[in-house]
């Protein structure tokens with residue numbers, strides 16, 4: 001039986017990186033502070049308090065809307081989404097409902113079958129609720145602590161059309177979106193909980209399932225892959241797929257059904273009477289968008305002459321792109337190869353971001369490689385030594401110092417010639433074997449020279465030199 | 475230099491929920507003037523309950539904007555006044571802490587919901603009072619207690635710190651024994667506030683004028699129709715003749731939208747209230763329940779115990795109006811009707827400067843007289859139109875029926891509170 005098409009749509013909540021909260025003056029920089037220290041009557045929802053809109057948050061959201069080619073609505077409106085939950089202090093969330101800030105946008109992604117346009121349904125502004133911390137394990141000992149530091153952090157919700165065709169595409173969309181938000185300087189992806197995703201997924205012809213509570217980039221692909229398999233298996237066994245909401249359990253990599261009463265809410269939306277309608281469409285003209293990922297990729301290809309593939313990788317994150325541009329002067333091509341093909345892998349292995357690698361040291365390393373002073377093998381070794389030092393919280397050594405300390409300098413031509421001569425004298429039997437036509441003897445002799453120079457020569461090059469020398473003797 | 479005064483009123487009408495025995499006050503236009511504040515306006519360090527059990531013991535950590543303004547003007551805030559719980563009522567009988575009595579006849583209600591504020595001023599316990607008016611809550615008790623009360627144009631006074639019942643309808647306003655004092659209090663509390671997005675930059679600095687030559691007064695026939703006590707109507711008609719004798723012209727008019735006004739009002743205010751009052755769940759305020767129940771159960775128990783009957787009724791009505799499948803038939807329809815009320819005012823106020831009629835269809839009820847909620851709701855018919863439209867309206871005493879005061883209501887154009895006050899002043903100067 002032919003496999004049914006996978007249909008995925010995403011709802012992405014991103015915290016906007018403003019200095020103060022959505023509807024009050026409290027600072028958003030709470031992550032290192034005690035619970036409930038970044039609060040005021042407004043974000044605590046104290047009786048009598050009223051929201052006032054943070055202009056920066058609107059500007060940030062408009063930037064995103066413009067970058068995603070959305071139409072900004074002439075008039076948009078805040079609404080109340082009413083539901084009871086202990087960490088929702090007003091018992092309603094101020095959000096946008098039937099009149100969102102912006103609609104009908106698009107984002108170009110590198111899809112499973114080439115470039116594809118993913119349609120954006122809408123973008124709207126809202127506030128984050130507080131955070132519940134559930135304590136205790138047994139039913140009797142259970143209690144919940146509530147931290148309102150997060151309450152009122154500005155969020156944008158970005159909703160896509162069901163245009164994504166695989167979990168991998170969903171991940172790619174998110175990566176592209178994240179890069180775009182970073183380039184706009186409105187979002188800090190490294191802050192814990194700064195991005196949360198709900199995904200709608202169905203197999204063509206079957207009911208749609210909503211997966212909630214995905215809070216990491218990797219989690220999205222995992223959760224959706226699990227769902228695709230689960231739904232395919234159900235269909236294979238001739239079972240019906242229930243239209244339902246499921247939760248992603250990150251630790252186990254599975255989704256579980258959550259058909260509890262708490263999920264069946266009637267949010268009773270109505271316009272927020274304490275706020276005036278927003279008329280901000282005209283603001284968008286004054287917004288100058290920075291260079292976005294696609295434009296930067298094209299510039300990297302033309303300005304640095306690197307491959308499109310490398311350029312795509314290197315523009316995939318703002319900090320990565322900035323890193324590359326800082327180290328490119330050493331040698332654009334080598335810098336691209338060494339960043340994209342070696343450094344990223346080493347960083348990933350250590351769970352590091354690009355900021356872990358000191359730019360000056362990386363530049364020096366590229367210069368050493370370019371000057372043929374070290375082999376690629378030595379360069380990788382140096383990279384690892386530097387990153388391991390960073391990991392241990394030590395001041396990393398400069399690449400040249402590591403070369404000197406470990407004697408990693410590539411042997412010079414004269415030294416190699418001398419060593420070849422020595423080996424020919426020292427290994428008469430192998431030399432005889434070579435002349436007798438045993439080609440393995442050459443490999444043995446190369447190995448002997450490598451041993452002498454402790455690996456600081458290029459084996460392919462040695463092979464040629466040795467062969468030349470032996471053949472000349474005949 | 476801060477000064478103090480002692481405040482120990484003989485509060486036989488139960489106007490106050492909280493009194494401040496030693497009041498500190500400063501310099502300013504209201505220096506040493508005693509002002510009572512309705513208990514739905516937050517006062518830093520002073521218990522603020524909205525006359526509800528669910529807020530018993532709640533001491534706000536901040537002052538409402540009007541309270542800050544009063545303090546800055548040197549006013550002596552002497553206490554918090556009784557009210558219908560969360561403002562939901564027309565008699566101040568719906569207080570969790572017992573009713574307030576009418577100072578002129580203790581067998582009667584003072585009106586509501588700002589009944590405590592009106593009674594405190596009416597009984598002479600303090601000079602001035604602050605009330606709030608969602609559907610007549612300042613004007614009704616002003617009329618019943620024989621004092622002056624103004625519902626300002628929506629947006630003219632900051633609502634920051636007013637514990638919301640129905641945000642889109644209500645305004646904080648001044649209450650006083652005469653128009654000059656009311657005007658003085660209004661000049662202190664009016665003006666913009668960045669913390670209230672719906673507040674408007676229209677400060678008030680006006681001395682009431684009694685010259686109303688050529689003033690055009692619209693008299694809607696609906697204000698004298700069915701349900702209005704004929705004796706009350708008669709007193710008000712005489713008051714309007716007095717205004718004519720002062721040089722005003724009257725013009726009969728009609729407000730067809732009046733027949734939708736009460737429904738539009740009750741759907742809107744209960745919808746907003748159902749959302750505003752949802753935060754009172756026992757987690758942050760109120761007595762709190764310390765039982766190992768699921769939070770859903772704990773919430774319902776807390777809210778059932780903490781809210782009075784009328785509050786629960788309105789929360790249920792509002793929840794229903796906003797529910798999926800009913801929103802279009804109730805909330806949205808109410809907004810359409812509301813627009814019709816606005817349009818009526820706009821049309822009438824193109825031809826006339828102010829509209830005049832009775833504030834209330836009757837004199838103060840006897841305690842317990844309006845036990846049927848629907849009967850009670852009907853008595854708001856003359857006051858809710860101004861809230862639905864957001865226009866200013868004042869009630870000024872204009873005579874008596876059976877020994878009880880009758881209020882003349884003057885309604886004006888948006889931000890024309892000055893003219894409304896002048897008209898009341900002209901009548902007061904001549905009519906008394």
Ligand SMILES: [Zn+2]
Nearest residue numbers: 024026040043
């Ligand atoms: Zn705050």
